[in-house]
Amino acid sequence: LAVGPVGGWSVVSGELAAWDPSFLDPLALGGGALLGLVGIGLGSPGNPHILVRYMSIDDERQLRFAAVTGTLANVLMGMGAIFIGLVGRAYFPEIGLLPAQDTENLYPLLARETLHPAVFGMVVASIFAAIMSTADSQLLVGASAVVRDLYEKGIRKGEEVPQRHLVILSRAVVVALVVAAVILGWAAEELVFWLVLFAWAGLGAAFGPPLILALYWRGTTRAGVIWGVLTGATVTIIWYLTPALKDRMYELIPAFILAGLVTVVVSRFTRPPADVDEVFEILRGADRPPQPPRAPEPGGDHLR
Known part of the structure; x- marks a missing residue:
């Protein structure tokens, strides 16, 4: 157009x-x-x-x-x-x-x-829709990390926390995150874009390779995943803070590759979970279309 x-x-x-x-x-x-x-x-x-x-x-x-x-x-x-x-x-x-x-x-x-004014209005609306679609997901993930992972499973570990209390706390965390994001966007407008790229690289390199290997390779172990996460995050930070490296390549690429290699190497020297075959069979079953029920064999005790 x-x-x-x-x-x-x-x-x-x-x-x-x-x-x-x-x-x-x-x-x-x-x-x-x-x-x-x-x-x-x-x-x-x-x-x-x-x-x-x-x-x-x-x-x-x-x-x-x-x-x-x-x-x-x-x-x-x-x-x-x-x-x-x-x-x-x-x-x-x-x-x-x-x-x-x-x-x-x-x-x-x-x-x-x-574009025609009516179509232009739809384009502007789509921009805000895309912003809200991403923002609400990130806010929910952030609130869940604070309330579920830090508060319920960490600070209040072993205690029974009322659901209403968790809901109220989650809403408060969402509001706090929104306020913090607005302040950061207002005070450091030029910095936001680079922070987004840095966070994208850090999360992608830390969790991406171990997750992919855990889903497709039976040999992935808990120790391999932990070391892969640490490697991805560490390489991302070091690469980002080193101007000579940062100017040559986006930090996500080397961090992703090294995290995957470390996950594989450490997993080779450690033992996978005992039920790994059972878990993979469940995953394979989820990927197959549902099978119709088998008809009972003639003379079989199918009512038992």
Whole structure:
């Protein structure tokens, strides 16, 4: 919709090349930057606000469909964001043409310039819908971590805590998280984006590899998972705080790889749970379609 009015993609690419040829060069920022851009998807398996959607699915037989659909949607959104940036640069070559000189205003401004007002309203509504969809998941995960993991299972371990008390405390934590997020976003606007990328890398590298291995490899052990989590988190922090490393590659890539390797190595030298075969049989059964009940054999005591 945005490319058509300016004469097609050839016109857009021509304007971008005339302005700066590096806009169309995927290796302009180096191979490490390109690898980091592609590998940013590795953070998905380790982020709780994404995992909780699979964990709360009503029918486990729909997990494969949900995973494929979610992956395709993420690919389309990622490619769409890249092309919106390219087309937007052709529409507005100077950042001074954007409201408040803020590149985050490009998407709604481009929609306003190219779409019917009614469709533009739907685009703006979709932005807020996407924000709320992510925010509510993260707030619920954060409140659950504080109330269930820290308070109920830690501070009040072994005690019977009234459900009403937990609900009230959860709501209070949600409000506190919202207030803290608003203050942080207001006081450190430029820092928020980098904090999001850092948190995405830390969670993805710490929990992603052990989780994937635990689901698909029978040899994964408790010690392997613990060391994998520690490795992913530690490498992410060290890589992020080392300018020479941070400038070469997004910290998620090396941290994810090393966390997976450590999980495998430690698991090789430790013993898996005794019921691992039983657990994997349950997982396999959940992946199979339901089987019709078998008819009783002739002469068998099927009423017993």
